[in-house]
Amino acid sequence: MSIVAFNWVLKSYKKHPMASFLTTPEISENLLKIILDAKKNVVLVSPYLKISMPVFKAMKKSADRGIKIRLIYKVGKMDANARQILSNVSQLETYALINLHSKCYLNERAMIITSMNLYEKMQTASKEMGILLDRETDAIAFKKALEECKSIWQASKIMPLERNNSKSNFDNKMQLAVFNSNLLKEKTGYCIRCNTSINYEPEKPFCYDCYSIWSEFRNPYYEENFCHSCGSISNTDKSKPECYACFESLKQNRKINN
Numbered sequence: 001m002s003i004v005a006f007n008w009v010l011k012s013y014k015k016h017p018m019a020s021f022l023t024t025p026e027i028s029e030n031l032l033k034i035i036l037d038a039k040k041n042v043v044l045v046s047p048y049l050k051i052s053m054p055v056f057k058a059m060k061k062s063a064d065r066g067i068k069i070r071l072i073y074k075v076g077k078m079d080a081n082a083r084q085i086l087s088n089v090s091q092l093e094t095y096a097l098i099n100l101h102s103k104c105y106l107n108e109r110a111m112i113i114t115s116m117n118l119y120e121k122m123q124t125a126s127k128e129m130g131i132l133l134d135r136e137t138d139a140i141a142f143k144k145a146l147e148e149c150k151s152i153w154q155a156s157k158i159m160p161l162e163r164n165n166s167k168s169n170f171d172n173k174m175q176l177a178v179f180n181s182n183l184l185k186e187k188t189g190y191c192i193r194c195n196t197s198i199n200y201e202p203e204k205p206f207c208y209d210c211y212s213i214w215s216e217f218r219n220p221y222y223e224e225n226f227c228h229s230c231g232s233i234s235n236t237d238k239s240k241p242e243c244y245a246c247f248e249s250l251k252q253n254r255k256i257n258n
């Protein structure tokens with residue numbers, strides 16, 4: 001490239017500042033900015049969730065001043081802990097999509113497209129990359145990404161968080177959860193729709209999210225994707241949640257035990 005052409009490129013960059021590249025700490029920093037500087041709306045698209053304290057505090061602070069926050073995650077990837085934490089963010093709307101893999105965080109003026117999930121460990125340990133877009137200077141890319149986020153949001157399913165106003169209700173539920181987990185400690189199972197690890201209970205072969213989707217139609221023969229017992233890809237359904245091999249081996253075990 002000649003010097004003249006190079007200068008021209010530099011000049012054109014000045015005239016139209018382009019998207020900036022973000023390293024791991026810069027992604028975290030800009031994520032908080034996006035949440036805290038929002039005028040009206042925040043959209044957080046992240047398949048995996050483990051909410052860190054700074055992200056939670058930023059979400060809560062913005063929600064308390066009336067910012068509408070929408071969080072879209074991958075079906076089955078919000079654990080009870082994240083659910084509990086997020087129920088403290090007022091009016092947070094949560095949505096789940098089964099095949100979500102994109103990560104994108106935006107308000108009405110700025111957007112990060114990144115490899116980083118809203119995942120506590122990843123924000124510190126993993127090597128991530130990101131791109132920061134500005135609505136005005138990166139108008140075309142911003143608009144296109146916004147449309148993609150909109151289509152993700154429209155394809156996803158709303159998953160309301162339980163908000164516990166009464167503490168005693170919460171305590172009872174916690175006790176019940178501890179009791180259940182003690183009872184079922186021996187074996188892990190898998191959600192037959194999304195393969196998330198859950199308790200092994202052939203009567204309840206879905207994770208929380210997939211169960212709420214399944215329960216709309218309650219079709220016990222609706223074809224699912226995974227074996228509840230071994231998690232391998234298998235044509236299962238609510239009525240027969242295990243693959244042939246698991247079903248047969250469990251049958252053998254039952255015979256021996258009897």
Ligand SMILES: [Zn+2]
Nearest residue numbers: 191194207210
């Ligand atoms: Zn599931």
Ligand SMILES: [Zn+2]
Nearest residue numbers: 227230243246
């Ligand atoms: Zn199996």
